[in-house]
Amino acid sequence: MNGAPLQRGVDRDKLKAMLRQKRRMRYFLSFCASCGLCAESCFYYRKHGDPRSTPAYKAVNTLGVMFSRKRTLSRDDLEGMKVLLWGKCVLCRRCYCPFGIDISGMISWARSICRAQGIYEDYRKSSRGL
Amino acid sequence: MYDFLAGPMLWISASVGLSGLLFRTILIFRATHNGYTRGTSSPIAGVAGRASSLMTGLRTFFRGLSRSFLIRQTSFFLLTLLFHLCLIITPLFLTAHSVLFFQSWQISLPALPERGTDILTVIILACGMLLFLRRLLAPSVRALTSAQDIALLMLTLAPFVTGFIAYRQYFAYETFLRLHMITGHLVLMALGWTRLGHMALFFVARFFISGEHSLVGGSRLWYRHSLSGEELR
Numbered sequence: 513m514n515g516a517p518l519q520r521g522v523d524r525d526k527l528k529a530m531l532r533q534k535r536r537m538r539y540f541l542s543f544c545a546s547c548g549l550c551a552e553s554c555f556y557y558r559k560h561g562d563p564r565s566t567p568a569y570k571a572v573n574t575l576g577v578m579f580s581r582k583r584t585l586s587r588d589d590l591e592g593m594k595v596l597l598w599g600k601c602v603l604c605r606r607c608y609c610p611f612g613i614d615i616s617g618m619i620s621w622a623r624s625i626c627r628a629q630g631i632y633e634d635y636r637k638s639s640r641g642l
Numbered sequence: 643m644y645d646f647l648a649g650p651m652l653w654i655s656a657s658v659g660l661s662g663l664l665f666r667t668i669l670i671f672r673a674t675h676n677g678y679t680r681g682t683s684s685p686i687a688g689v690a691g692r693a694s695s696l697m698t699g700l701r702t703f704f705r706g707l708s709r710s711f712l713i714r715q716t717s718f719f720l721l722t723l724l725f726h727l728c729l730i731i732t733p734l735f736l737t738a739h740s741v742l743f744f745q746s747w748q749i750s751l752p753a754l755p756e757r758g759t760d761i762l763t764v765i766i767l768a769c770g771m772l773l774f775l776r777r778l779l780a781p782s783v784r785a786l787t788s789a790q791d792i793a794l795l796m797l798t799l800a801p802f803v804t805g806f807i808a809y810r811q812y813f814a815y816e817t818f819l820r821l822h823m824i825t826g827h828l829v830l831m832a833l834g835w836t837r838l839g840h841m842a843l844f845f846v847a848r849f850f851i852s853g854e855h856s857l858v859g860g861s862r863l864w865y866r867h868s869l870s871g872e873e874l875r
């Protein structure tokens with residue numbers, strides 16, 4: 513009875529089902545050479561120069577982690593991804609990869625997965641507002 | 643051990659590597675769908691379409707090119723192109739390999755002069771070192787780098803280092819020859835089952851998918867749409 517709000521877990525079946533829908537994204541992740549060439553095509557990265565905002569970094573550390581740790585991922589892990597998914601990407605779809613990996617598609621699907629778990633950016637609380 | 647590594651082992655590693663490559667190419671290809679054109683198409687539109695398709699194809703190609711890294715990041719493009727070209731040409735057309743190919747299968751591939759392959763090997767190693775330094779020093783690439791990426795880059799370079807040392811007979815010839823053969827077989831096998839198989843994705847994505855920055859306008863799509871536009875599987 514410490515008053516902390518009870519955290520809901522992760523709806524694992526839904527998570528797995530949504531990951532299964534996008535086979536191509538699993539293949540994308542298995543071929544990404546982590547060469548960082550996509551960085552220069554992302555206006556957000558170019559503006560802020562933050563190495564944790566390159567398109568591949570955002571996709572690998574959100575959707576990539578969902579694929580690789582789909583059995584153990586916690587709700588906190590998903591909450592932590594909000595910064596990358598909403599804070600550092602506007603889904604402008606400009607990112608370009610020499611292999612044709614659809615990076616923004618992966619970021620977008622990771623957002624959808626979070627939303628389906630009830631995790632999303634609350635713009636009213638965001639410091640910068642809208 | 644030498645005879646096994648220089649002969650029959652090639653069958654094993656080549657079939658492991660190539661079958662993986664083929665298997666994954668099929669997997670990716672199966673994740674794509676046949677594209678369809680929206681709206682109705684009249685016979686006239688069909689003929690006109692074919693007449694302009696060469697022009698459209700060329701235009702798509704050059705538009706793709708102008709947006710590609712060839713134009714956007716020329717120096718890195720040249721670096722990685724040089725690296726990859728030498729990587730593929732050197733082992734195939736090396737005189738010493740040519741002799742082995744002939745001994746095992748009686749096929750004779752054209753062989754480059756030994757001085758030429760020496761230079762190509764040095765180019766590979768130099769480009770490899772630059773790629774490695776970039777991985778360590780460029781913050782954006784460093785943040786992406788996992789141990790696996792470094793291991794695979796090193797594995798790719800290993801047969802070239804050991805082969806160079808063995809061929810020049812600087813020291814420990816026997817040891818380096820065996821190391822060369824072992825790492826060579828490892829790279830061949832890894833080609834199919836690790837990130838090194840990226841060429842499979844490259845050819846499917848850049849030549850068969852329409853839109854999505856493809857170099858020639860392919861006719862396949864990553865997803866199938868219903869008539870009302872929603873994504874189907």
Ligand code: HEM
Binds near residue numbers: 794829838
């Ligand atoms: C013809 C098919 C191939 C294509 C189109 C291709 C394309 C690419 C591209 C676009 C990159 C990212 C840029 C870079 O980091 O250099 C890359 C990286 C790489 N490729 Fe390839 N590649 C092919 C074949 C191969 C083969 C056969 C090998 C090795 C046996 C290989 C080894 C590598 C390595 C080690 C990297 C990572 C370099 C780094 O650490 O930055 N590639 N490839």
Ligand code: SF4
Binds near residue numbers: 547550551
């Ligand atoms: S998404 Fe493409 S460009 Fe970006 S790091 Fe991966 S392979 Fe390189």
Ligand code: SF4
Binds near residue numbers: 553555601607
């Ligand atoms: S979609 Fe996101 S990652 Fe891609 S270029 Fe736009 S802001 Fe960058």
